[in-house]
Amino acid sequence: MNRLVVIGYGMTAHRLVAEVRARDRGDRWQIVVLGEERHGAYNRIGLTDRLRGVGEADLKLSAQDDPGLQVRTDTRATAIDRQAQEVATAEGECLPYDALVLATGAVPARPPLPGADLRGCYVYRTLDDVNAIRRAAKTAPGKRAVIVGGGLLGLETAEALRRHLGIRPHVVEAARHLMPAQLDLTAAEMLATGLRKRGIHLHAGLALKSIDAGPDGAATGVTLTDETRIRADLVLFTAGTRPRDDLAATADLPRGERGGYLVNDDCRTPDPAIWAIGDCAAIRGRRTGTVAPGYHMAATVAGHLTGNPTPPPPLSPAEPSTVLKLPGVDVASMGNPHPTGNATIELTYTHPAPTPRYAKLILDPEANTLQAAILLGHPTAYPRFHALVGQELPAPAEQLLL
Numbered sequence: 001m002n003r004l005v006v007i008g009y010g011m012t013a014h015r016l017v018a019e020v021r022a023r024d025r026g027d028r029w030q031i032v033v034l035g036e037e038r039h040g041a042y043n044r045i046g047l048t049d050r051l052r053g054v055g056e057a058d059l060k061l062s063a064q065d066d067p068g069l070q071v072r073t074d075t076r077a078t079a080i081d082r083q084a085q086e087v088a089t090a091e092g093e094c095l096p097y098d099a100l101v102l103a104t105g106a107v108p109a110r111p112p113l114p115g116a117d118l119r120g121c122y123v124y125r126t127l128d129d130v131n132a133i134r135r136a137a138k139t140a141p142g143k144r145a146v147i148v149g150g151g152l153l154g155l156e157t158a159e160a161l162r163r164h165l166g167i168r169p170h171v172v173e174a175a176r177h178l179m180p181a182q183l184d185l186t187a188a189e190m191l192a193t194g195l196r197k198r199g200i201h202l203h204a205g206l207a208l209k210s211i212d213a214g215p216d217g218a219a220t221g222v223t224l225t226d227e228t229r230i231r232a233d234l235v236l237f238t239a240g241t242r243p244r245d246d247l248a249a250t251a252d253l254p255r256g257e258r259g260g261y262l263v264n265d266d267c268r269t270p271d272p273a274i275w276a277i278g279d280c281a282a283i284r285g286r287r288t289g290t291v292a293p294g295y296h297m298a299a300t301v302a303g304h305l306t307g308n309p310t311p312p313p314p315l316s317p318a319e320p321s322t323v324l325k326l327p328g329v330d331v332a333s334m335g336n337p338h339p340t341g342n343a344t345i346e347l348t349y350t351h352p353a354p355t356p357r358y359a360k361l362i363l364d365p366e367a368n369t370l371q372a373a374i375l376l377g378h379p380t381a382y383p384r385f386h387a388l389v390g391q392e393l394p395a396p397a398e399q400l401l402l
Helices: 011-023 044-052 127-139 152-165 185-197 247-251 291-305 382-388
Strands: 002-007 029-034 069-072 077-081 086-089 094-096 099-102 106-108 121-123 144-148 168-173 201-204 208-213 219-224 229-231 234-237 241-243 261-263 274-276 281-283 321-326 329-335 345-351 357-364 369-376
Touching: 002 011, 011 029, 011 291, 044 127, 044 152, 077 247, 121 127, 127 152, 127 234, 144 152, 144 219, 144 229, 152 168, 152 185, 152 321, 185 201, 185 329, 185 357, 185 369, 219 234, 261 274, 329 382, 369 382
Parallel strands: 002 029, 002 099, 029 069, 099 274, 121 234, 144 168, 144 234, 168 201, 261 281
Antiparallel strands: 077 086, 086 094, 106 241, 208 219, 219 229, 321 329, 329 369, 345 357, 357 369
C-alpha cells in the first residue's frame, strides 16, 4: 500500500481526501493528514456565520472515518526532504510518503505598520480568530471597531458586528471605492449609500497611517492618511492574504511570482511526487483564491493518484464569481469587471431609488459572448447571468437586462 501525506486540513484538503477515497477502489492509498489547527476540517466560508452566533458544530465538515485515513490535528509540518521523501513535524517526527499534497492555504496580511500586532488587533482567517473577535466584541467598552478592507469579507464582518454584537463599525478601504476588484464606481456608490443607512461608517480612498495605542499597550484606534482619527476597541484586518508556501524553501520547490507553490495544470510541482492545491498553489504562476477552483484541483489530483481513466480537464485559473452575503443586500459580480484592451463593449441599466437597481454587462461583440457582469438589486438574476459568462448570448443583451 502506498502512503499519501496531505499537509493542511482545510476545505480543499477535506475534498481531496473524499475524492481519493471515492475513487480508490483497490485501497491503494493509506492517507495521513497533518492539520495545524486544533479543529478538524470546517467550512471557512461560514466563518461570518460564526460571528453572527452560529455554533461551531454547524461549521464542521463531515467526519472522515476510514481505516485507511489518519487525521492528525494540531500538527505542524516544518520541512520536506525530497530525496528521502519524508515530511518532518514540529514534534520531531519524520513521516515517509510516496505522494505528497500541499494544501497549506493562505494567511491573512497585516499592514506593515508598527502596532499591527497590538492587543486588540485581529486577523480573520480561522475559527479561533473569529472566536477571539466574538469574545472581544462582547466585552468592548466602547462598542467600536475598525475593519481594514472594504472587500467582501470586510463588509460582511462589519454588518455581522453591527447587527449581532452591537458594534459601531468603521470600514477603511484604500481604493477609491468599496469592493474594487468586483464593482465599478457606480455600483460601489449605490452599495455605500445602503450601508451608510444601516449605520456602517465608510472611509474609502484612505489608508492607515498609524495604529494608536493606549497606556496599557492595547490598540485604541487608528489614524488615517488624511489625519482622521477613529477610536476603536477592536481593529480587524480583512484585506488580502498571502499563500502559505514556507515549505518551498526547505524543499527547493519553485514559487510563483506572487507566491504559492508553482504547479502545472495537473497541480503537480516539478517534483513528480509532490502536488499543491487550493490557496497555496500557483497554476502557471497564478493563484485562484476561491473554493470552487480548489475543489477542481482536489478532483484533478485525486484522478491522477487513483489512475482515474477520465480525470477532470486541465485546470486554468478562471475569473472569480462573488456574491456579497448581507441580509437585504443583493450584490454579485462575475467574470472580470475591469477588462483591459478595447475588445469589449459595456451595457448598463440603472433604476433609481426607492428600490435602486443596477446592472452592467461586459460583452465581446465579435463572439457575441458575455465576459462579465455586475448586478445590484437583482436577487434572482445571478444564476442566469453566471451560467452565461463565456457563452454565446441566447438573446440580444438589452433583452437580458429587462
